[in-house]
Amino acid sequence: MENAPRAAVIGWPVKHSRSPIIHRHWLKTYDLAGSYDRLALEPEKAEAFFRSFSSSGLVGANVTIPYKETAFSCCDEVDETARVLGAVNTIVLKDGRLLGSNTDEFGFLGSLDSGAPGWDEIGKTAIVLGAGGAARAVVWALLSRGLTVHLFNRTRKRAKVLADRFGSGVQVHEFDDLPTILKTVSIFVNTTSFGMEGQPALDVDLSPMPGSAVVTDIVYVPLETPLLALARHRGLQTVDGLGMLLHQAIPGFELWFGHRPQVTAELRSIVLEDMAWDEKLGEA
Numbered sequence: 225m226e227n228a229p230r231a232a233v234i235g236w237p238v239k240h241s242r243s244p245i246i247h248r249h250w251l252k253t254y255d256l257a258g259s260y261d262r263l264a265l266e267p268e269k270a271e272a273f274f275r276s277f278s279s280s281g282l283v284g285a286n287v288t289i290p291y292k293e294t295a296f297s298c299c300d301e302v303d304e305t306a307r308v309l310g311a312v313n314t315i316v317l318k319d320g321r322l323l324g325s326n327t328d329e330f331g332f333l334g335s336l337d338s339g340a341p342g343w344d345e346i347g348k349t350a351i352v353l354g355a356g357g358a359a360r361a362v363v364w365a366l367l368s369r370g371l372t373v374h375l376f377n378r379t380r381k382r383a384k385v386l387a388d389r390f391g392s393g394v395q396v397h398e399f400d401d402l403p404t405i406l407k408t409v410s411i412f413v414n415t416t417s418f419g420m421e422g423q424p425a426l427d428v429d430l431s432p433m434p435g436s437a438v439v440t441d442i443v444y445v446p447l448e449t450p451l452l453a454l455a456r457h458r459g460l461q462t463v464d465g466l467g468m469l470l471h472q473a474i475p476g477f478e479l480w481f482g483h484r485p486q487v488t489a490e491l492r493s494i495v496l497e498d499m500a501w502d503e504k505l506g507e508a
């Protein structure tokens with residue numbers, strides 16, 4: 225099909241991206257013409273590529289590390305979330321113009337809404353660990369649902385910069401304050417690399433948290449991080465990081481292929497299977 229829409233994930237490197245599995249599964253499930261590939265883009269070519277995106281033959285793309293800021297600066301128009309986060313992860317060509325959006329907030333909220341329905345009604349205070357790009361999207365998402373955010377980060381200065389960007393809804397704390405703040409929150413979010421395979425586990429005592437609280441991690445390898453295991457043993461609701469990865473893909477697919485897809489148990493298991501394969505190949 226010559227005119228079938230083509231999309232891709234663009235990054236450097238890009239071979240570990242799970243996006244092709246997700247989008248190809250949806251193309252097959254909904255029986256849609258189209259394709260989704262990986263595009264490894266050399267850093268010296270990146271800006272020119274995005275500036276002349278209309279000649280790439282693609283209808284749009286996901287943009288991943290390290291090009292989210294480059295794409296942001298090359299778009300003709302960006303949505304509010306991309307503007308607030310200063311980063312674009314989804315692009316689409318419309319009438320020759322390059323439109324950029326950031327779907328990380330959508331993905332984070334979609335994952336919580338399906339994994340812990342009513343999570344934003346339990347209480348209106350959150351703890352966020354970390355102050356990087358992922359934390360920025362998470363904080364923005366929590367604020368959009370009316371929560372106050374208590375922010376903890378190894379480098380306090382970085383947390384302060386993030387908090388200043390968002391105003392009085394975000395308060396920065398020292399780690400010594402964690403046990404006291406834990407007593408008051410309805411959700412705890414880890415956005416740091418703690419708990420990721422090969423990284424140290426987060427050493428936190430969750431016992432002061434209210435029994436109704438939710439704990440979520442944006443790390444999804446392993447699927448159940450030591451933090452989530454701790455929360456589960458404590459009897460708290462947990463939401464793993466895979467949901468955010470799957471949900472953030474929805475808006476792009478709809479933009480490029482014209483159908484709003486669903487995150488299903490089948491999709492989750494296909495992605496998990498692929499992750500298990502990678503692990504096996506890594507061991508080989």
Ligand code: ATR
Pocket residue numbers: 353354355356357358359377378379380382415416417418
């Ligand atoms: P991302 O865009 O995925 O959020 P990032 O911008 O590199 O990635 O941010 C990583 C976050 O994990 C930061 O909050 C970082 O803390 P610093 O701001 O102090 O660097 C946090 N982080 C990573 N490794 C850490 C470690 N070993 N101990 C504590 N915090 C760590």
